[in-house]
Amino acid sequence: SQELEQSPQSLIVQEGKNLTINCTSSKTLYGLYWYKQKYGEGLIFLMMLQKGGEEKSHEKITAKLDEKKQQSSLHITASQPSHAGIYLCGADPSNDYKLSFGAGTTVTVRA
Amino acid sequence: KAGVTQTPRYLIKTRGQQVTLSCSPISGHRSVSWYQQTPGQGLQFLFEYFSETQRNKGNFPGRFSGRQFSNSRSEMNVSTLELGDSALYLCASSLGLAGYTFGSGTRLTVV
Numbered sequence: 001s002q003e004l005e006q007s008p009q010s011l012i013v014q015e016g017k018n019l020t021i022n023c024t025s026s027k028t029l030y031g032l033y034w035y036k037q038k039y040g041e042g043l044i045f046l047m048m049l050q051k052g053g054e055e056k057s058h059e060k061i062t063a064k065l066d067e068k069k070q071q072s073s074l075h076i077t078a079s080q081p082s083h084a085g086i087y088l089c090g091a092d093p094s095n096d097y098k099l100s101f102g103a104g105t106t107v108t109v110r111a
Numbered sequence: 112k113a114g115v116t117q118t119p120r121y122l123i124k125t126r127g128q129q130v131t132l133s134c135s136p137i138s139g140h141r142s143v144s145w146y147q148q149t150p151g152q153g154l155q156f157l158f159e160y161f162s163e164t165q166r167n168k169g170n171f172p173g174r175f176s177g178r179q180f181s182n183s184r185s186e187m188n189v190s191t192l193e194l195g196d197s198a199l200y201l202c203a204s205s206l207g208l209a210g211y212t213f214g215s216g217t218r219l220t221v222v
Contacts, residue, residue, distance in 0.1 A: 033211070035213070040199060041216065042117075042201060042213045042214050042216050043201065045213070090154075096166070097142060097144060097159040097166055097167050098144070099144070099146075099203075099211065
């Protein structure tokens with residue numbers, strides 16, 4: 001099964017600073033999802049990347065998929081308290097309706 | 112439009128009991144999948160249903176079962192509850208492989 005490793009495990013940033021989260025796969029990535037979760041709550045869909053080299057942005061969040069490196073990165077520009085939470089990457093490598101997830105990255109934004 | 116609705120939101124059960132969780136997908140979504148989230152194991156896939164048929168199943172014991180009704184609503188059942196079944200159970204609905212929308216989850220505590 002696909003293994004997704006996220007780094008860092010957690011990070012603390014000062015409000016207004018940028019941050020980057022990485023998600024590395026043990027297998028070829030044909031597509032990748034990014035979600036955000038507040039503790040104990042459901043997952044909020046952020047972005048889906050389907051092609052190598054694809055880059056998507058929504059508000060201050062940008063995600064890229066590097067198929068050759070089997071890696072995706074999520075970048076937040078000028079972080080705000082609303083960006084705090086757990087960020088999870090997920091993938092369905094076999095297209096068999098089964099998502100595998102990374103362990104998550106906990107983001108804390110300090111005022 | 113309404114999102115994915117999971118009921119109940121919280122549940123406390125005693126070891127040995129059984130429990131049934133419900134998930135109503137987004138209107139028009141015919142695929143419903145279930146995930147278990149625990150601090151130790153993270154997010155793990157339970158099963159996925161499409162048009163009342165189970166298309167994929169995760170590596171969980173037979174005590175975990177599910178079904179989907181003709182209106183796409185889904186239920187999952189856990190029999191003979193164990194302390195280790197305490198978790199956040201998340202349901203996701205999807206239109207094919209276009210992305211998964213998650214519900215707010217059911218927090219199950221087994222005492």
